[in-house]
Amino acid sequence: MKKNILFGFAACGAMLLSANVAKAQEAVVIEEATFTEVADCTDQYYSEKGANWFIQLGAGMELPMVDCYKAGPKGQNDGKRGITAAYGVGFGKWFNPYFAWRFGVQGAAYHWDANNAYQKAKFVNANFDLMWDMFNSLGSVDADRFFSIVPFVGVGATYSWDFNHAYVPINNGYRKDRVWQIPVSVGLQLRFRLSKYVDFFAEGRFQAYGDTFDGIAYGSESIDMNLTAMGGLTFKLGGKSFKSFNPCAYIGYINQLNGQINDLRGELSNCSSRLAAAEAQLPCPEIVAVECPDASAPLMSTVRFTINSAKISSMEMVNVYNIAQWMKANPDANVVIKGYADKDTGTAAYNLKLSERRAQNVYNVLTKEYGIPADRLSIKAEGSASQIYDTNNWNRIVIFSQD
Numbered sequence: 001m002k003k004n005i006l007f008g009f010a011a012c013g014a015m016l017l018s019a020n021v022a023k024a025q026e027a028v029v030i031e032e033a034t035f036t037e038v039a040d041c042t043d044q045y046y047s048e049k050g051a052n053w054f055i056q057l058g059a060g061m062e063l064p065m066v067d068c069y070k071a072g073p074k075g076q077n078d079g080k081r082g083i084t085a086a087y088g089v090g091f092g093k094w095f096n097p098y099f100a101w102r103f104g105v106q107g108a109a110y111h112w113d114a115n116n117a118y119q120k121a122k123f124v125n126a127n128f129d130l131m132w133d134m135f136n137s138l139g140s141v142d143a144d145r146f147f148s149i150v151p152f153v154g155v156g157a158t159y160s161w162d163f164n165h166a167y168v169p170i171n172n173g174y175r176k177d178r179v180w181q182i183p184v185s186v187g188l189q190l191r192f193r194l195s196k197y198v199d200f201f202a203e204g205r206f207q208a209y210g211d212t213f214d215g216i217a218y219g220s221e222s223i224d225m226n227l228t229a230m231g232g233l234t235f236k237l238g239g240k241s242f243k244s245f246n247p248c249a250y251i252g253y254i255n256q257l258n259g260q261i262n263d264l265r266g267e268l269s270n271c272s273s274r275l276a277a278a279e280a281q282l283p284c285p286e287i288v289a290v291e292c293p294d295a296s297a298p299l300m301s302t303v304r305f306t307i308n309s310a311k312i313s314s315m316e317m318v319n320v321y322n323i324a325q326w327m328k329a330n331p332d333a334n335v336v337i338k339g340y341a342d343k344d345t346g347t348a349a350y351n352l353k354l355s356e357r358r359a360q361n362v363y364n365v366l367t368k369e370y371g372i373p374a375d376r377l378s379i380k381a382e383g384s385a386s387q388i389y390d391t392n393n394w395n396r397i398v399i400f401s402q403d
Contacts, residue, residue: 058232065225066214127156310357324370334403342392343384352383
């Protein structure tokens with residue numbers, strides 16, 4: 001009998017020693033400061049795939065600022081510039097609440113007077129713009145804000161044609177019938193929210209060209225310019241909203257797990273010391289069996305959820321995987337999946353349904369993706385009637401226990 005007890009004790013000790021006796025003796029402690037010092041605790045926003053695209057349709061006016069000449073005592077630049085109608089279309093995407101890109105096309109016929117003669121042409125312009133939401137950047141992020149100011153900068157390509165040059169420039173000037181140019185532009189958009197899916201916008205754009213935007217290079221001026229004022233509607237595909245997360249939300253939970261790990265390390269270290277003391281007394285008339293903690297520490301994994309959601313995030317999917325691997329390594333074990341919700345949000349009836357959906361989603365992943373037999377799993381919806389943690393938002397959780 002004593003021999004059997006000795007062999008049992010030695011087997012228990014060998015298992016613990018092979019698991020982590022050396023590291024347990026070091027008694028490594030992970031403190032909460034390790035996480036709070038390196039994490040940025042501000043909310044981080046991101047756009048989900050396929051979200052926050054928009055289409056813009058607009059109309060307005062063009063004012064070309066090009067070479068104008070009128071003979072007479074007043075000299076150059078006394079010709080008149082004409083205002084004409086312009087039309088535009090664009091599409092783009094807000095990749096976070098602060099910045100967006102936009103590709104737009106606009107076109108118009110424009111005219112001006114030079115040397116007492118009427119001049120005209122047509123042009124089409126394509127621009128790629130980088131847009132900045134000032135209010136979201138300098139204040140708080142608000143997808144429902146009624147009014148926003150959005151400056152933008154851009155670069156593009158312009159094609160001008162159908163020139164009607166009614167005079168021949170003097171002083172060695174020259175003219176073209178078709179012109180390609182690459183303008184740079186700056187602008188300011190005023191945005192007014194009409195609904196979740198539609199905004200009204202009014203914007204002005206200033207573009208700078210080379211001297212031949214009007215097909216004419218003349219005089220000492222080396223830059224032509226164009227001013228555009230346009231208004232229209234922005235159609236937000238799927239609305240404009242962003243997901244957010246706080247990298248510090250799980251610090252308390254991580255520290256709690258660290259505490260559990262350190263407790264287990266302490267128990268292992270204590271068991272190792274008692275084992276060493278028992279071996280020092282061998283041979284002995286009697287050996288008292290020592291109850292050792294389970295070195296595998298099963299069912300420590302939990303699955304956490306965001307508010308009002310039963311979707312398992314990619315960050316939490318690893319915990320579902322750990323439970324699946326543990327169940328494969330312990331084929332005789334059955335597991336209860338318990339879902340919870342925090343009591344500060346939602347009614348008790350709603351939270352009960354929400355906790356059931358959370359547990360059901362974990363059940364579906366274990367059975368369908370990891371092949372765990374359904375008869376080894378059961379679901380229990382706890383709702384918000386009982387709270388595992390004192391901090392309520394930690395209770396958006398699924399935990400596991402052996403049946």
